[in-house]
Amino acid sequence: MSCQPTRTPPAERVDIPGLRERYRHERDKRLMREATDQYVRTTGADAERDHFDQTYESDPHTPVEPRDPISEDVDVVILGGGWSGILAGHHLRAAGVEDVRNIDHAGDFGGVWYWNRYPGLQCDNDAYCYLPLLEETGFLPSRKFADGLEIREYAQSVARRAGLYDGALFHTLVESLRWDGSIRRWRIGTDRGDDIRARFVVMANGLLNIPKLPGIPGIEGFRGKMFHTSRWDYEYTGGSQRVPVLDRLADRRVALVGTGATAVQAVPFLGRHAGRLYVIQRTPSTVDERHNPPTDPEWVRTLRPGWQKERQRNFHHAAMEMLAPGEPDLICDIWTEISRNLAAELDAEGWPELAPGEFARRREVVDYRVMERLRERVASIVEDPETAEALKPYYRYLCKRPASNDDYYPTFNRPGVQLVDVSATRGVERMTEKGFVASGVEYEIDCMIFASGYEVSSDLDRRWGIDVIEGREGVSLYDHWSDGFQTLHGMTTRGFPNLFFTGFIQSALNASTTEQMNRHGFHAAHIIGQALLRGAEEVEPSREAQDAWVRQVRETAVDVWQFQAECTPSYFNGEGSEKRRFYAGEPYGPGWEAFEQLLEDWRARGDLEGLVLSGADVRPSSGEAVAPS
Numbered sequence: 001m002s003c004q005p006t007r008t009p010p011a012e013r014v015d016i017p018g019l020r021e022r023y024r025h026e027r028d029k030r031l032m033r034e035a036t037d038q039y040v041r042t043t044g045a046d047a048e049r050d051h052f053d054q055t056y057e058s059d060p061h062t063p064v065e066p067r068d069p070i071s072e073d074v075d076v077v078i079l080g081g082g083w084s085g086i087l088a089g090h091h092l093r094a095a096g097v098e099d100v101r102n103i104d105h106a107g108d109f110g111g112v113w114y115w116n117r118y119p120g121l122q123c124d125n126d127a128y129c130y131l132p133l134l135e136e137t138g139f140l141p142s143r144k145f146a147d148g149l150e151i152r153e154y155a156q157s158v159a160r161r162a163g164l165y166d167g168a169l170f171h172t173l174v175e176s177l178r179w180d181g182s183i184r185r186w187r188i189g190t191d192r193g194d195d196i197r198a199r200f201v202v203m204a205n206g207l208l209n210i211p212k213l214p215g216i217p218g219i220e221g222f223r224g225k226m227f228h229t230s231r232w233d234y235e236y237t238g239g240s241q242r243v244p245v246l247d248r249l250a251d252r253r254v255a256l257v258g259t260g261a262t263a264v265q266a267v268p269f270l271g272r273h274a275g276r277l278y279v280i281q282r283t284p285s286t287v288d289e290r291h292n293p294p295t296d297p298e299w300v301r302t303l304r305p306g307w308q309k310e311r312q313r314n315f316h317h318a319a320m321e322m323l324a325p326g327e328p329d330l331i332c333d334i335w336t337e338i339s340r341n342l343a344a345e346l347d348a349e350g351w352p353e354l355a356p357g358e359f360a361r362r363r364e365v366v367d368y369r370v371m372e373r374l375r376e377r378v379a380s381i382v383e384d385p386e387t388a389e390a391l392k393p394y395y396r397y398l399c400k401r402p403a404s405n406d407d408y409y410p411t412f413n414r415p416g417v418q419l420v421d422v423s424a425t426r427g428v429e430r431m432t433e434k435g436f437v438a439s440g441v442e443y444e445i446d447c448m449i450f451a452s453g454y455e456v457s458s459d460l461d462r463r464w465g466i467d468v469i470e471g472r473e474g475v476s477l478y479d480h481w482s483d484g485f486q487t488l489h490g491m492t493t494r495g496f497p498n499l500f501f502t503g504f505i506q507s508a509l510n511a512s513t514t515e516q517m518n519r520h521g522f523h524a525a526h527i528i529g530q531a532l533l534r535g536a537e538e539v540e541p542s543r544e545a546q547d548a549w550v551r552q553v554r555e556t557a558v559d560v561w562q563f564q565a566e567c568t569p570s571y572f573n574g575e576g577s578e579k580r581r582f583y584a585g586e587p588y589g590p591g592w593e594a595f596e597q598l599l600e601d602w603r604a605r606g607d608l609e610g611l612v613l614s615g616a617d618v619r620p621s622s623g624e625a626v627a628p629s
Contacts, residue, residue, distance in 0.1 A: 003332035005344040008369040009376070016368050019394070026394040027568045030283060030423055060231055061117065062107025064171045069193035074167075075099035076528060077188060077198035079174055079466075082111015083514050084204035084502045086155055087132060088521035090162040092202075095529035101167040101198075102159075103174055103190070109159040111206050112454075113152040116262075118232040119244030119269035121148030122292075124261050124403060125512075126331050129315045132514045133158060134308050140300060144333075145292045145404075149241050169194075176468040177201065179496065184537045184615070186498065189468075199537075200498045200528050203464070204521070210465045214257060214452055218430040225447040229262050230454075236447070238273075246273035253444065254278070255420075255436060257428065258451035259285055261401050266451060268407035271417045278443055279412075280420045280436075282427055283568045286374045286393045288334040288404040312512050316592055319511040322359075325351045334402045335511075342366045367397045381409040390421040399567030471496035485586055488541035488549045488610050489599065491524060497538040498531075500524040506553045508588040508595030519596060526603055527611070537615030545610025556589035 058064075076092055078085045081104030092100050106114045123130050127146035131154060134140060139154055159165060176189035180197070188196040211228045219226075227233045234240050238248030246269060253276040256263055264285055270277050311330050318329050318336035325347065329340040342363055346352070354362065375392040382388035391409065393400070411417055422428060422438050429437045435444040461467070461478050469477040472495050480486065480495060487493045490507030491500050502520040510516040531539045541549075588595050602609060 003329040003340060005341040006337055006370070006373065008341065008366075008373040011365050011369060014365075014368050014372050016365065019368055019372075022394050023396065023566065023568075026283075026423070027566065030426060030569050058231070059107050059171065060233060060235075061114070062171070064107070067192065069195070070169070071195045073185070073197045074101050074199070075532070076101070076200045076202065077186070077196060078102045078202045078204050079177075080104055080111065080204035080206055081106060081109045081159070081168065081170070082113070082204070082206045083132065083155060084206050084517040084521065085109075085111070085202075086159045086162070086164065087514070087518045088202045088204045088502065088524060089164040090133070090158065091518075091522045091525035092528065093162050093164075095525045097525065097529055097532065099167075100164070101169060101196070102164055103169045103172050103188070103196075105171065105173040107170050108156060109164070109168070110152040110155045112230075113148055113155055115230045116148060116232075117234075117241040118229045118262065118266045119237075119239065119241070119246060120265035121241070122146060122265060123148075123151060124265075124401070125335055126311075126315060126333070127151075128308065129312045129331070129512045130514055132518050135305065137161065140295055143292050143294050145290065174466055176470075177466060177499075178468065178470045178474075179472060179499075181472065184497075198498075200500070200531075200539075202500045202502065202521070202524050202528075204502050204517070205464055205466075206503075206517075210454060210463060211450075211452075213450055214427065216428050216431050216436070218432060221433055222431045222435075222448065223433045224435070224445060226450070228450045228452070229266060244269050246270065249274040249447075251275045252446040253435075254447045254449065255280060255443065255445045256449045256451055258453065259283070260451065260453055261285070261403050262453065263451040264403040264405045264408045266449075268405070268411045270449075271411035271414050275416060276445075277414075277417045278420050278445065279417065280422055280428060280438065281390065282423050283395075283400065284391045284393045285400055285403045286334070286371070286397070287408050288337075288374060288377070288402070290404045290406045291333065312510075312515050313593075316511040320509065321591065322363075334404050338363065338366050338370055338397055341370065364396075371395075371397055378409060381413075383413050387412050387419050390419055390423075395568045396563070396566070399564075469496075471499070484550075486546055486550055488546050489523070489602075490588070491520060492527075492539070492541050492611070494541050494543055494546050497540040500527070504587070506549070506586045506588065508590070508592040510592045516592075519599070523599055523603070527608065530608060531613060534613060535615060536613035539608075539611055539613055541610055542612050549610075553586055553588055557586065558589045 122145045127141040173191040185197040237246040239245040254274040255278040259281040314330045318339040323343040490505045
């Protein structure tokens, strides 16, 4: 069955000028001058976490075993054991690099899927795209939006297949990373007293690494239970991730801070089991129907080699660019709705050639119509008119991460569930011994749960949680990039030899974050493998190549700031910060496919153009290259 456009209100019924003004009003009333600084630092020397020690540093899932400090030399250290780190390790092993060690502060592989085990946890976009290496492993998720437990177990199976467990160092927090020119290695210091000397380091510490905790006045005086959703306490709530029956909350009053992607999944379970639930909302999410059927065996039998790459490419087109004439929407959900609906309109018109400005105008109209449909959905489900109005999202699509859930809105019809809208006061005013104060009213509670997300768009030292990263002559990476990123292809920087980055720094963006990390890990593995083959002890970009890449990125950049600046505050726009701390870190304007082709051509030439290789016995290229996977 083909994917059809959704039924949205006709354009003449949507007051776009009026909505544009409403969107501005909703943004302005939520702006805070503190931006990302409204959140408490949870890592680093100046962390403010006395009352959050249990939230960040402890591990509720795996006991921390004492061990002696390690002093060793290793070829490659990967900082991180989530998808970024697993994929980097997978590609290094495929490139013939055996001496690899992953370091992570978790107790096992999985990253965000290791830590997050809250009730209702699922992938919130298409799992057939999100889960990497499906064709390589032969695995298929059990449904379109896979459960978190299934994702964690699959991630760990990929790490096991790659042989990464033998070198893994868990429950270890990296505190410092210093280049030692005398031995041409990185010295890695940890909270376990380790001195690990790595020839190469891959920064694979992920986007969702450090929990974000609101700095609410008086929080240290609260006498009840507190935890972040990334450290869910089933001992307190009852139940487990596998069987999320929260039976210990039956006589307890619970408050949840946040109404983003996490809260949308957890609220139905809290509403079902808690004696009383307060959902504290500053900005509502868009929440569509879920449509989460089991994986159809008949569909699986139709899949042909290359199907996942094709699906990921289609998802990227529909979610971040535009479907081409005749291209079907293989994803068919809230992420692709605007492109699907606009493509249907243009198809009916014979795909006229549109100037960029006219195309943007047409897309904007579809955006307003889709958002109006989503607001009408709220009104059709939530019975109390005041609650329904507060839950309606008034902003452009992709100002916040879109969500889908069949049980979120019905939860607000339960007698024990109350929405506490704090948009007018920009958040919870303060906490007391007994609860919290919002709009001058004190709510007495037994438990406060923070569904406040991660340090996605804050400064790098907060986002990465590493106090010291020093390259040649003790230069801090944070200072090195204080006036803007300086990289070659977003993955290396001059003055910091043998250090590789994965993530959102001067790279193209892919709708599937894991596919982006996958290709970054592959590219880093190619360079490291070639450096080892050629006997190089140091690899870094030349100044000319780095300057040329920075210039190319900035000259071809698509300025998304005007759109982001008009959005309600979120991690997409640095909580409304004027510093343009967009989490994507100067994305490459020509787009993902152009970026991938550029890197493929670069690798195929075999000369590592733009990189300077040095050492006692650097050999010319052997002609061997890592085969694309």
